[in-house]
Amino acid sequence: MEKYSVMIKRAVLSLLVILISFPLFAETPNTVSLRFGKQEGGMRVVLQSDDDFVKNATTVTSPSQIEVIFPSIFVVTKPTTFPYEVRQEERRLFISLKEQNVTDIKVSRLSGPARLVFDLNLKTVPGQSSKTPGQPVQKAPQPARKDQPVPAQSASGSQNAQPQQHRPRVVVIDPGHGGYDYGILSKQASEKDTDLVLAKSLANALTRKGLTVYLTRKADQYVPIGDRIRFSNGKAAAIFISIHSSSSNHFALYTSDVEDLNIDAAVRPYNVASQQRNHIEESRTLAKSLAIAIGKEFTGTEVVMRELPVPLLNGLQAPAVLIEYPSVAQVRYDQKMQDRFVDSILKGIAANEQ
Amino acid sequence: MSSKKIWITFLVIIFLAGVSASYLLYRIFTQQERPLLALTASPAATAGPEDFFDLRMYYPVEGGLETLEKRLPRRTKQFAIAEAVIEEYFKGPGDGKGSPMPQNVSLLGVYKGLDHVLYVDLSDEARRNFQGDTLSEFLLLKGLYESLLANLQDIEDVKILIDGKEMETLGGHFYLKYPLKNLSSYEFHGDTRNPGEQ
Numbered sequence: 233m234e235k236y237s238v239m240i241k242r243a244v245l246s247l248l249v250i251l252i253s254f255p256l257f258a259e260t261p262n263t264v265s266l267r268f269g270k271q272e273g274g275m276r277v278v279l280q281s282d283d284d285f286v287k288n289a290t291t292v293t294s295p296s297q298i299e300v301i302f303p304s305i306f307v308v309t310k311p312t313t314f315p316y317e318v319r320q321e322e323r324r325l326f327i328s329l330k331e332q333n334v335t336d337i338k339v340s341r342l343s344g345p346a347r348l349v350f351d352l353n354l355k356t357v358p359g360q361s362s363k364t365p366g367q368p369v370q371k372a373p374q375p376a377r378k379d380q381p382v383p384a385q386s387a388s389g390s391q392n393a394q395p396q397q398h399r400p401r402v403v404v405i406d407p408g409h410g411g412y413d414y415g416i417l418s419k420q421a422s423e424k425d426t427d428l429v430l431a432k433s434l435a436n437a438l439t440r441k442g443l444t445v446y447l448t449r450k451a452d453q454y455v456p457i458g459d460r461i462r463f464s465n466g467k468a469a470a471i472f473i474s475i476h477s478s479s480s481n482h483f484a485l486y487t488s489d490v491e492d493l494n495i496d497a498a499v500r501p502y503n504v505a506s507q508q509r510n511h512i513e514e515s516r517t518l519a520k521s522l523a524i525a526i527g528k529e530f531t532g533t534e535v536v537m538r539e540l541p542v543p544l545l546n547g548l549q550a551p552a553v554l555i556e557y558p559s560v561a562q563v564r565y566d567q568k569m570q571d572r573f574v575d576s577i578l579k580g581i582a583a584n585e586q
Numbered sequence: 587m588s589s590k591k592i593w594i595t596f597l598v599i600i601f602l603a604g605v606s607a608s609y610l611l612y613r614i615f616t617q618q619e620r621p622l623l624a625l626t627a628s629p630a631a632t633a634g635p636e637d638f639f640d641l642r643m644y645y646p647v648e649g650g651l652e653t654l655e656k657r658l659p660r661r662t663k664q665f666a667i668a669e670a671v672i673e674e675y676f677k678g679p680g681d682g683k684g685s686p687m688p689q690n691v692s693l694l695g696v697y698k699g700l701d702h703v704l705y706v707d708l709s710d711e712a713r714r715n716f717q718g719d720t721l722s723e724f725l726l727l728k729g730l731y732e733s734l735l736a737n738l739q740d741i742e743d744v745k746i747l748i749d750g751k752e753m754e755t756l757g758g759h760f761y762l763k764y765p766l767k768n769l770s771s772y773e774f775h776g777d778t779r780n781p782g783e784q
Contacts, residue, residue, distance in 0.1 A: 240594050247601050409758045416717050456754055457761065476759075479719040486720055489772070523781045536777035540724055541769065543761050556719050 264302070264325065266310035266318065277316075277327065277350040281306070286346035290412050293337045293453045295463075298327040298350055338451050402444045403581075404469040406544070407431035408476035411454025416477045418561035423477040424452065426560050431475050433570045434577055441578070461547035465507070469550040471518065471581065478556035481563070482534035485523050486554040487515040488546050489539035507547045514551035522553060522580035529576035533558065641671055644732040645679040646686045646725035649777065651732065654679050664738055668696045668704060671737050675730055686726050688715035694750065702742040703765055704734060710749045716757040723757040724774065731770040743767040 265280045279286070279300060288303040302323050310318055317328040333355040340349045407427040409415035415423025428449070435445040446467050448460045455463075464472050478484050488508045508515065519537055527535045545552045557563070557573060565573075637660040644651045656674050661667050672693050678685035690711040697705040718726065731744045743765035746756065753762050760769060 237590065244594060244597050247598070413755075413758050415758060416719070458754075476720065479717065479722055484719070484721070484777075489775075520781050527780055534780060536779050537781055538721060538774075538777055540720060540774065541772050542720060542759060544759075554720065559719075 262302070262304065262306045264306045264308045266308055266314065268311070268314055271351075274354050275352045277352065278347050279325070279350075280345055280347040283343070283346040286341065286348055289348060291339050291348065291350075291453070292411055293339060293350070294456055294459050295334050295337070296328070296330050296459075298329065298337065300325045300348065336450065337453065339453055402446065402467050402469050403435075403438050403471045403473070404446045404448065404464040404467055404550070405431045405435050405438075406448040406460055406464070406472065406474035408474060409454075410449050410452055413454055416479055416560055418559075420564060421560045423560055426477060426557075426565050427475045428452070429565065430557065430570060430573055433574045434473070434475070437574045437578055438581075457544050458547075460544060461507075464552075465547075465549045469548075471584075472545075472548050472550045472552040473577070474544060474552070474554040476554060476556045477558075477560050479559050479561075481558045482536055483523070483526050483530065483558065484556040485519045485526075485535070485537050486542055486545065486556070487519045487537070487539055488512060488548075488552065489541055490546060507549050508545055508552065511549065511551050515545070515553060518551045518580075518584045519553045521584035522555065522577060525580035525583060526555075526576045529572055529579070641667075641674055642733070642736040643671070643674055643679070644729045644736070645675070645683070646722065646729045647679065647683060649721065649725075650774065651725060651729050652679060664698070664740070665696055667737055668706075668734060669693065671733050672696070672706060672730070675733055686722075686729060688712055688717065690715060698741070702740060704738065704741045704744050705747055706730070706734075706744060707747040707750055712746075713748050713753060713756055718757055720759040721774075723759045724769070727756070727760060727766055728770045728772075728774075731766040 262281055262285045264285075267278045267280065269276050269278075277298070279289075281302075285302060285304075285306070290301040292299040292301070302325065305323060306320075306325075308318065308320055308325060319326040319328065327350075329352070334352050335355050336353040338351040338353075340351070341347075342349055407424070407430070409424035409427060411424075413424065415427065417423070428451075431447055432450075435447055438445045446463070446469075448463050449455045460474075490509045490512055523535045523537055527533075542554055545554060555577070557565075563569065638657050639660045641656045641658060643654045643656055645654060646652075658670055658674070661670055676685055676687050676691065676693070678687075688711055690709075692709045692711070693707070694709055695705075695707040697707070699705060716723070727746070730746075734744050735741060744767070745752075745765040746762050747753075748756075748762070756762055
């Protein structure tokens, strides 16, 4: 009986040890420490946690919100003076930036200690010309001065006035994809990076020509389609060019087709195509000018024009074209290729002005 | 001795309750939210092998949609037919032509709303592994919509969910925020090639 009692005691003890140690194996939530500091013209927000936790986090930013998706549940600590609303939904952390005049967000991932850094650019001067999020790549020095010599455009009598009137003042360039949206991937490159490189090269070239150029994204961040549309429309763009990769070896230029949408009463609330309706002919003319210029520069490479109800194009209040360059899986976009691409787009825009 | 036995029994009960509670808590915290599947593959939904029915499928092929008839063991329930359509769409048209869907995508569920919208819940691989351009994405969505509408009754529209959630876009070109009818009603008129040479 005593032997039985000892056995029972040992069993109970073992079970107790297991019971006590069991919670140690359960998942403990990581702690994310939020800090912030004000800088000239902006604010830096830092989220600090363990290496793997930060490394595997996904960020989605827009001018109205920062969203961070962590790999597992977490507890966030923040100073009481933090000015923005912070919300947590399981693995997601939301920082609401609404009505905070954020014009641009730069995201970086740093180590030692591991942290996500968000540099917010804040609009400091009220009443400035830019009323919507985003910043110009460079402010052009006042394009189209009256005394500027203008080459004769045609045989018509009016020599100077016409070309200046058609010259686009503001160009919005939209590098496709970004953030967690990689686009087409190859071993050497991703579409989102190539889109950005080509867009920046084009922006710099257009700025040198005296135009005011805006990019819908200047860093590796996801920008929702709706934000891209609002941004461009807010800048009163004269031309909108979206840059993407094709999945084959040809160039493709897309314009919207707002006429052929079969819109009935049931789906009318979803229709956002009305904005482009007033500019569709200009968009088609621009696409043709660009296609011809690209075809001349890249002889032997097929250039196709397509009309599709692409939501991004549908919503734009400007002549708008989406350009797909030959796939990053088939073509290497080194400096020479970038220059050729940019050069052909410049020629296309110039031809469109005539 | 009798009180000892009561003690031991009590401790064992406490222990079992503790283990159960810990296990439950562990499950709750580690399992990420997963939408309950409205439907899983059900062998009971299929009839005998000699009884077949035809599916009319629309596959993206070379810049357009190709129509194919596929013969499968009969299914009577609408959800089973919806699953069969999506599975066949995943497989692709065959004859060496690949699947229009990105790699490793799985169907998580098919739901039907009171508004006669069919909700197709796909795994996140649909978004992450999509490797297409604007036209590919358009044809992928249109092909899936047309295939489902051609084979299902009482369905007026199709909406794609990713991991049980509404996502903005599949491949960065077209909205998933809205049902596909409006987009899919558009007829692609083909390419204008090399306009400079015309």
